[in-house]
Amino acid sequence: MPQPPSSEIQPFTADRLSQVRTFTSLTDEALRVRAVTAARDKDLAELWGLTLAYLTSDTSAGVKTSSHTLRAYRKGVEVLVEHAQANAWNLLHPARREPSVYVATLTTSGLKPATVLARIAAASALYRALRWAGATDADPFADVKRPKDRTKGIVKNPPYRQTFVQAMLNEADPQERVLLLLLAHAGLRIAEALALTWADLDPSARRLRVQHGKGDKARMVPLSAKLREALTEWQNERTAQPKDRVLVLRAYSSAYERLQKLALRAGVEHEFRGFHAGRKYAGTQLYAATKDFTRVAGFLGHEQVDTTRRYVEVPEDDLEDIVEHFR
Numbered sequence: 001m002p003q004p005p006s007s008e009i010q011p012f013t014a015d016r017l018s019q020v021r022t023f024t025s026l027t028d029e030a031l032r033v034r035a036v037t038a039a040r041d042k043d044l045a046e047l048w049g050l051t052l053a054y055l056t057s058d059t060s061a062g063v064k065t066s067s068h069t070l071r072a073y074r075k076g077v078e079v080l081v082e083h084a085q086a087n088a089w090n091l092l093h094p095a096r097r098e099p100s101v102y103v104a105t106l107t108t109s110g111l112k113p114a115t116v117l118a119r120i121a122a123a124s125a126l127y128r129a130l131r132w133a134g135a136t137d138a139d140p141f142a143d144v145k146r147p148k149d150r151t152k153g154i155v156k157n158p159p160y161r162q163t164f165v166q167a168m169l170n171e172a173d174p175q176e177r178v179l180l181l182l183l184a185h186a187g188l189r190i191a192e193a194l195a196l197t198w199a200d201l202d203p204s205a206r207r208l209r210v211q212h213g214k215g216d217k218a219r220m221v222p223l224s225a226k227l228r229e230a231l232t233e234w235q236n237e238r239t240a241q242p243k244d245r246v247l248v249l250r251a252y253s254s255a256y257e258r259l260q261k262l263a264l265r266a267g268v269e270h271e272f273r274g275f276h277a278g279r280k281y282a283g284t285q286l287y288a289a290t291k292d293f294t295r296v297a298g299f300l301g302h303e304q305v306d307t308t309r310r311y312v313e314v315p316e317d318d319l320e321d322i323v324e325h326f327r
Contacts, residue, residue, distance in 0.1 A: 076122020
């Protein structure tokens with residue numbers, strides 16, 4: 001069963017911008033010296049702080065970089081620093097073959113290709129941060145060979161099944177029903193679901209508005225009858241203002257733990273795979289009805305249809321009836 005993010009590894013505190021300013025407020029020379037010192041000492045806290053400052057202040061996602069992405073980068077930086085400590089790396093001037101050996105070490109440790117790729121992405125982010133700080137010109141992971149993951153993502157992490165969703169709904173309290181249906185019927189990302197306010201809902205038009213989706217893009221999403229019913233039931237239990245968030249749950253980890261416990265109560269804990277499988281369920285249901293990846297992409301808030309293809313489970317035998325009547 002997937003585990004929630006470790007509470008022992010915090011990618012950032014609540015005051016993230018304050019952390020970032022400890023680096024961005026420095027002069028160029030002071031920043032360079034601090035980065036050089038952190039790399040020399042292999043100081044994980046400093047190196048992560050530097051990477052966080054770079055990701056927040058000098059990338060296209062910037063301050064809107066998701067907590068999920070930051071956790072992945074934080075873990076990757078930690079793994080690289082531990083490897084560097086154990087193998088006496090000079091982080092600022094790694095030997096030419098060291099990055100390839102690092103990747104080989106990750107691969108032979110039994111990690112899945114997707115996890116190895118995530119570790120490489122984090123290592124690359126650290127070196128971009130070091131170059132941003134003026135500490136080095138090294139880009140050791142630019143040409144490193146990356147493992148190929150030939151297993152489709154939809155196979156490794158398929159959508160939830162209808163039986164799972166129904167079992168969860170049967171045991172859910174009003175807030176849990178809303179959370180589950182925002183994922184499995186509205187297809188929202190967990191960050192979008194947690195940010196949703198009552199003002200974003202338009203029950204008369206049977207839709208909701210995602211104000212700030214991925215890439216800060218807004219979109220309209222239709223509301224299913226079950227979701228409208230769940231929202232009404234939940235609203236009747238609360239005294240809320242339009243600006244209030246729909247869910248009392250605020251943190252990713254709190255929502256994860258809530259659904260994990262719900263799965264345990266429903267007797268389907270072995271099928272629980274986090275939030276994204278619910279979003280894939282919504283996309284797969286819509287594609288089954290429309291056979292139109294473009295419409296599903298708009299529904300899920302994907303900029304590229306190719307991304308949507310990785311979210312939708314298409315039956316392998318869905319062409320049999322068509323081919324049967326070829327002339």
